[in-house]
Structures are given as structure tokens and as C-alpha cells.
Amino acid sequence: MGALEVSRITRRGMNFVGGVAGLGMNVNADGSRSWVLRARVGGIRRDMGLGGYPDVTLAQARDSARAARAQMKLGLDPIEEGKSLRSALIASRAAAITFTKAASLYIETHEASWKNAKHRQQWANTLDTYAKPEIGSLLVRDVELPQVLKVLEPIWKEKTETASRLRGRIESVLDWATARGYRSGPNPARWKGHLDKLLPAPGKIAKTDHHRALPYRQIGEFMARLRQAEGVGARALEFTILTAARSGEVRGARWSEFDLDGAL
Incomplete structure (x- = not known):
């Protein structure tokens, strides 16, 4: 036919x-x-x-x-x-989602466990400012070492602390994407045994500006003045100096952790 x-x-x-x-x-x-x-x-x-x-x-x-x-x-x-x-x-x-979408979903999933809104904003800001222009529109499964380096290298020496935090955030997003099945293979943003071979260690290039220390001979005068100050902040600082406790432990302390009668 x-x-x-x-x-x-x-x-x-x-x-x-x-x-x-x-x-x-x-x-x-x-x-x-x-x-x-x-x-x-x-x-x-x-x-x-x-x-x-x-x-x-x-x-x-x-x-x-x-x-x-x-x-x-x-x-x-x-x-x-x-x-x-x-x-x-x-x-x-x-499974074809972009890096920007993956980052958004990661933040949405984890923000409830973060201490404050500022932390979430810092996460979003660094990714939006530095990662999104370079890899935001790429499928998250296609983000590999060349793309990660393209994001990090331009700011690694000039904005080392920001770049280091950004690297960790990219690594977290990619780890999340792997666990959810959106990508496979090793994480190209991991530091140990990988990027540490390609980029100088942040501690070796970042300038650290320490806070000025109080000369120990002036501590008596300072403590006398501190006791004159009112407010929880002044008492917390006095307690920190007298006990050598970590500042984070002092800020997060609860009354149930103190035995005033036993001076403990």
C-alpha cells in the first residue's frame, strides 16, 4: 500500500x-x-x-x-x-533546579535553627552579591570547580573573610543539593584536600585587627569605675573579668546555673 x-x-x-x-x-x-x-x-x-x-x-x-x-x-x-x-x-x-533556587531552599530549610534574622540576611546577601551573578542561573548539578573558583578568586585576597564565609556557604548549599538528589559527586567547594591546594589559607593573607587591650596596671581603676556603672551589661562584663568565663557563656547564662548561697 x-x-x-x-x-x-x-x-x-x-x-x-x-x-x-x-x-x-x-x-x-x-x-x-x-x-x-x-x-x-x-x-x-x-x-x-x-x-x-x-x-x-x-x-x-x-x-x-x-x-x-x-x-x-x-x-x-x-x-x-x-x-x-x-x-x-x-x-x-x-531534579533540574538552579543554584539560586537551591540556595533559597537551603536557607528556607535551615533558617529556623539560626539565631537571628541578621544571620539569614548575611547568608542571602553574600550569595546574592558574589555567587548569583556567576553561578546563580546554572543548574546546581552543573556547578563544578571552575565555576566555584570564578566566584571566589576575584575576592579571595581583597575580601578574605567574606570569601572564606562565602566558600563555606556554597559548600553547604551543594551538600544539601547532593543529599536531596539534585546533584552527585564530590563537593567542588570543599576546603580540606581540595581548595586548600588551590587557594592560600585565609589566615595567611587576611590582616587581623585585634581590639586594644587594657594595660594590666590599670585594671584596679577600671574595675572601680565599672562597679559604679549600672545595667546588666556592666554586671556581665564584671562577672566575665572575675571568672574568666567565655563571653558567649556569660551572655547566654541563666539564673538556674547560679548558686548564690554557695557562691558557685
Whole structure:
């Protein structure tokens, strides 16, 4: 049967056209026509759709039918193979999120555990300012070492502390993305055994400005003045000096941790 004869098929149901065993044109109740390959796969009769007519020509339908028959000879089920490919495509699209989206989801997931809104703002600001222009629109699965270095190298020596924090934040976002199945493989932003071989250690290039220390000979005069000051802050500082406690422990202290009668 040729292309002209195929164009004249109107009988409802399956109309075999020859050229490839089992290839036919199926005419639906509404008059629409489509190509179907009828074959037995694993002892079961299967009808495999090959597309609608006239979008798919007779020649194209025969080529597709021959390819399907070739798969069957190899013991494959072309219908199931097609389902697997479609499923893989859907899964791939679902996993295709950008670095910016991944960063947003990471912050959304973890911000409840952060101490204050300022910390969240710092996270968002550094990523928006430095990472987003370079890798924000990339799929998170495509972020690799060259892209990470492109973000970090321009600011590594001039803004070392910011760059170091930014590296850690990129690493955290990529680790999260890996755990969620959005990417695979080693984290290109990890420091130990990786970026530490490519970038100088922050401590070796960052200038540290220490707070001025009070000369120890002036501590008596200072303590006398401190006791004159009112407020919780003054008492906390006095307590810190007298006990050599860490400032974070003092700021977070609770009354339940003190035994005033026992002076503990």
C-alpha cells in the first residue's frame, strides 16, 4: 500500500498497510487516524503507538516500526523502553533546579535553627552579591570547580573573610543539593584536600585587627569605675573579668546555673 492509498483510508478500526509486519492505521470514532504496530512481545500481544497521521508519514511510520521490530529481536519491549525513557526525562526535569533556587531552599530549610534574622540576611546577601551573578542561573548539578573558583578568586585576597564565609556557604548549599538528589559527586567547594591546594589559607593573607587591650596596671581603676556603672551589661562584663568565663557563656547564662548561697 502506498502513500496515496493510505490517505484514503477511512474505515474505522485497524487497517494494516504492509511494508512491516503488524503496521496499521487505526481510525478512531471521531475520524482521527494514527499509526499502530501490533506485535507479540514475550508471548503477549502489544499495540505500540507510532504517532498520528498525517504528522507522521507512511515512510516514517515504517521506519519506526522496523526499529521497534529490531528491538524485539533483541528481547526488548519497545513500549516499556519508551516508558522508562519518559520516566527518566520527567525525573531529570524534576531534579533540574538552579543554584539560586537551591540556595533559597537551603536557607528556607535551615533558617529556623539560626539565631537571628541578621544571620539569614548575611547568608542571602553574600550569595546574592558574589555567587548569583556567576553561578546563580546554572543548574546546581552543573556547578563544578571552575565555576566555584570564578566566584571566589576575584575576592579571595581583597575580601578574605567574606570569601572564606562565602566558600563555606556554597559548600553547604551543594551538600544539601547532593543529599536531596539534585546533584552527585564530590563537593567542588570543599576546603580540606581540595581548595586548600588551590587557594592560600585565609589566615595567611587576611590582616587581623585585634581590639586594644587594657594595660594590666590599670585594671584596679577600671574595675572601680565599672562597679559604679549600672545595667546588666556592666554586671556581665564584671562577672566575665572575675571568672574568666567565655563571653558567649556569660551572655547566654541563666539564673538556674547560679548558686548564690554557695557562691558557685
